[in-house]
Amino acid sequence: MTHPLLIQGGMGVGVSGWKLASAVSREGQLGVVAGTALATVLIRRLQDGDPGGVCRKAMETFPVKGLSEKILQRYFIPSGKAPEKGYLRHPLPDARPNSLFQELTVVGTFVEVFLAKAGHTRKVGLNLLEKIQIPTLASLYGAMLAGVDYVLMGAGIPRNIPGILDDFAKGNKASLPLDVEGASRDESTSLSFDPADYPMAKSQLLKRPYFLAIVSSHVLAQTLVKKSNGRVDGLIVEGASAGGHNAPPRVRGELSPSGEPVYGPRDEVDLAKIRDLNLPFWLAGSFGQPGKLKQALALGATGVQVGTPFAFCEESGIDPAIKAKVIAQSRAGTLEIFTDPAASPTGFPFKVIASSGSISEKPVYEARTRRCDLGYLRKPYRREDGSLGFRCPAEPIDDFIRKGGSAEEAENRKCVCNGLMSTVGLSQIQAGNEKEPVMVTGGLDAKRLYTFLAGEDRTGFSAKEVIDCLLKDQFPEEGMAGRYAEASAP
Numbered sequence: 001m002t003h004p005l006l007i008q009g010g011m012g013v014g015v016s017g018w019k020l021a022s023a024v025s026r027e028g029q030l031g032v033v034a035g036t037a038l039a040t041v042l043i044r045r046l047q048d049g050d051p052g053g054v055c056r057k058a059m060e061t062f063p064v065k066g067l068s069e070k071i072l073q074r075y076f077i078p079s080g081k082a083p084e085k086g087y088l089r090h091p092l093p094d095a096r097p098n099s100l101f102q103e104l105t106v107v108g109t110f111v112e113v114f115l116a117k118a119g120h121t122r123k124v125g126l127n128l129l130e131k132i133q134i135p136t137l138a139s140l141y142g143a144m145l146a147g148v149d150y151v152l153m154g155a156g157i158p159r160n161i162p163g164i165l166d167d168f169a170k171g172n173k174a175s176l177p178l179d180v181e182g183a184s185r186d187e188s189t190s191l192s193f194d195p196a197d198y199p200m201a202k203s204q205l206l207k208r209p210y211f212l213a214i215v216s217s218h219v220l221a222q223t224l225v226k227k228s229n230g231r232v233d234g235l236i237v238e239g240a241s242a243g244g245h246n247a248p249p250r251v252r253g254e255l256s257p258s259g260e261p262v263y264g265p266r267d268e269v270d271l272a273k274i275r276d277l278n279l280p281f282w283l284a285g286s287f288g289q290p291g292k293l294k295q296a297l298a299l300g301a302t303g304v305q306v307g308t309p310f311a312f313c314e315e316s317g318i319d320p321a322i323k324a325k326v327i328a329q330s331r332a333g334t335l336e337i338f339t340d341p342a343a344s345p346t347g348f349p350f351k352v353i354a355s356s357g358s359i360s361e362k363p364v365y366e367a368r369t370r371r372c373d374l375g376y377l378r379k380p381y382r383r384e385d386g387s388l389g390f391r392c393p394a395e396p397i398d399d400f401i402r403k404g405g406s407a408e409e410a411e412n413r414k415c416v417c418n419g420l421m422s423t424v425g426l427s428q429i430q431a432g433n434e435k436e437p438v439m440v441t442g443g444l445d446a447k448r449l450y451t452f453l454a455g456e457d458r459t460g461f462s463a464k465e466v467i468d469c470l471l472k473d474q475f476p477e478e479g480m481a482g483r484y485a486e487a488s489a490p
């Protein structure tokens, strides 16, 4: 088996949508669709009239009878909703296996993977975050129905995923232990998903995709390989300069004068220990620069995973105006990126690009009414009466405290769900005409985006241009040597 040299990292929400993944896969590298919040992405596209009819085309091929029709009936607006109107939401995510939310997740993920794979025979991956557990089983099943080739998962310890892929490939029911805050030690709660609840017109054997775990330390890599409930096929070793969420430093609580988490020697990955695991591995976090692939290969890696340059290329889901602004800031040397220790309700540090009008600005953050209407980052907790509740530190503070959370934990949290939806042009219009502000994330490499511009007159670049640039040291005769400014960080 040959694995790709270059993996385009999964970027939620909708940043690495099917268009970007398809563009990358068609170039022979691994395109990865972001698996987060695809239920919402699907129903918002349908309410925008599904331009080009692509979602409906994919839904027509969905093998479980009746489900696509039910979803279309509820959410599809042929002429698109009026811009000043809000989107109809799906019910908040909950643990029931057959809820409308779970059905939307299966179909939404199927659609995204199906579209990314359409029209070519190359491989496509799906990225999920371990911390978001409620949709995981439905997402994996929907992706496998569409023939996903790789599943990539980080932001936690995804040791239960390989076995789930094995179960689904055999047509068996699968379950996933749910992390419940406040649960007693001897109690365990599991989510389950049974393919039998999704009867297909004709039975279909599902392929078991490769499973790649995204890790930030060799200790985690070793644990995963030893303790997973099935085969781990490879590792992506990601450093703290990467876009999106970052793993917290091993020594917690220390902040730099600018208020960012401080990473020290204990956070350095011992690559010798990774090599000892004898698995293919890819390096990520500022590897989207010319020469970096060569460096990674020399260290024994199979290749690199790159996010930030792809996030701002033409095919990504980010609103074109935001892309243009960020690239222009990079060119002018004025781009600022802050590793925010508090923004994300997950508790993981989150890279935020300073962008005017976005939630990175204090007045914008303070003017927003706190609410939790998407609910992907709600954490399950055990109520006093023993029932299961859900809470998010970015929800209205009084609600969070009523549910047993603390004011301290809620402080400075941002609604990542709504912020990221807005960044890909799917913002909600809330009551009182309040439009959800955008939240832009990118790795430290965002400062160097200008190096992908193939000329003074260019304001953007394609996924193919990023790939050519990154591969040019490896394949000089096919590369585009000379077209790119020598990369030097401003």
Ligand SMILES: Cc1cc2nc3c(=O)[nH]c(=O)nc-3n(C[C@H](O)[C@H](O)[C@H](O)COP(=O)(O)O)c2cc1C
Binding pocket: 008, 009, 010, 011, 012, 013, 015, 034, 036, 127, 128, 129, 153, 154, 155, 214, 238, 241, 242, 243, 244, 245, 284, 285, 286, 287, 288, 305, 306, 307, 308, 309, 311, 441, 442, 443, 444, 445
């Ligand atoms: C806009 C953006 C969104 C991201 N979202 C996710 C995500 O949803 N899940 C995930 O595992 N990684 C996410 N990442 C990380 C990428 O998949 C990739 O590993 C990382 O960007 C590589 O480092 P680089 O940004 O320095 O190229 C995101 C990165 C960016 C830039």
